Amino acid sequence: MFTSHLSFEATLSPSISRHSLNGLTIVKIQSPTCDAAISLHGGQLIQFKPAGHQDVIWLSNKAIFSAEKAIRGGVPVCWPWFGPVSSPSHGFARISQWQLLDLTDNEQLVTIRLKLSASKQTQTLWPHDFSAVLTFTMGETLRINLEMTNTGESSWQWSGALHTYFNIAEATETWITGAGTTYIDNRQNNLFCETSEALIINQPIDRVYTAPDETIDIHDQGNQRIIHVRNEGHNTAVIWNPWKELSRSMGDMSDDGYETMVCVEANQYAKDLASGALLMPGENNALSTEISVTSLA
Numbered sequence: 001m002f003t004s005h006l007s008f009e010a011t012l013s014p015s016i017s018r019h020s021l022n023g024l025t026i027v028k029i030q031s032p033t034c035d036a037a038i039s040l041h042g043g044q045l046i047q048f049k050p051a052g053h054q055d056v057i058w059l060s061n062k063a064i065f066s067a068e069k070a071i072r073g074g075v076p077v078c079w080p081w082f083g084p085v086s087s088p089s090h091g092f093a094r095i096s097q098w099q100l101l102d103l104t105d106n107e108q109l110v111t112i113r114l115k116l117s118a119s120k121q122t123q124t125l126w127p128h129d130f131s132a133v134l135t136f137t138m139g140e141t142l143r144i145n146l147e148m149t150n151t152g153e154s155s156w157q158w159s160g161a162l163h164t165y166f167n168i169a170e171a172t173e174t175w176i177t178g179a180g181t182t183y184i185d186n187r188q189n190n191l192f193c194e195t196s197e198a199l200i201i202n203q204p205i206d207r208v209y210t211a212p213d214e215t216i217d218i219h220d221q222g223n224q225r226i227i228h229v230r231n232e233g234h235n236t237a238v239i240w241n242p243w244k245e246l247s248r249s250m251g252d253m254s255d256d257g258y259e260t261m262v263c264v265e266a267n268q269y270a271k272d273l274a275s276g277a278l279l280m281p282g283e284n285n286a287l288s289t290e291i292s293v294t295s296l297a
């Protein structure tokens with residue numbers, strides 16, 4: 001567990017402290033309602049455990065904490081594009097250093113805001129002016145909101161995802177409802193497919209659901225719970241499980257890692273950069289996901 005490798009730096013409030021891990025800054029939350037952690041590298045939540053529940057968010061036990069790489073697990077912020085439509089894949093936000101803007105802590109509810117603005121580095125990858133603010137609201141539930149502003153003189157287009165890795169007891173005992181009945185299958189060369197049944201996690205899955213309900217439910221039977229995922233500002237939802245072969249091929253994922261995780265992502269999908277959502281100068285847009293748990297025990 002990453003927590004055993006944290007070096008304490010400072011107390012920021014009764015429930016919030018700052019630590020370092022391999023040179024990365026980790027903000028840790030320990031409140032009466034939840035344990036959580038956020039890496040300023042990538043602006044990435046890496047832990048969320050509501051009081052009285054198992055971890056809701058999955059983090060690879062082989063995750064690499066380095067400024068050069070996205071952390072495997074948690075909630076990677078894929079922005080200002082999703083997927084391999086440009087380089088680096090899934091955009092630069094998840095490998096950028098975010099700044100701690102401010103925090104609030106009233107014990108029941110903690111909010112943390114991080115900011116990323118355009119820089120010489122980002123403009124070599126994406127020649128636009130922007131500011132992006134991530135707001136994490138953590139209590140019995142978790143809400144992550146990515147707000148983006150076009151601070152430049154010309155319009156730009158974006159796509160992206162809050163690429164959430166969920167912790168489940170056992171993939172083959174888990175099914176997903178609410179994703180809808182139509183999807184683009186990345187494993188069949190982006191073939192458009194229709195389905196009716198709930199999705200059971202018993203094979204490699206890499207699907208962009210094109211008409212998801214506002215709330216998607218993960219029936220985590222092995223943990224006797226349902227995880228509710230309510231997305232806003234998205235046009236699709238991505239469901240991903242790498243399964244055996246891909247798990248084995250990823251150095252930052254154990255061979256059996258696929259058995260206890262599934263990604264359900266709030267996604268603004270675009271098949272290429274030019275098809276992204278348009279943002280005019282001075283305008284802003286947002287993408288959010290809210291996660292809650294119903295115990296069936």
Ligand code: TA6
Binds near residue numbers: 083090163186263265
């Ligand atoms: O969200 C699904 C996906 O686009 C998959 O195709 C797979 O590439 C996954 O994201 C993880 O991508 P990463 O770059 O983090 O290895």
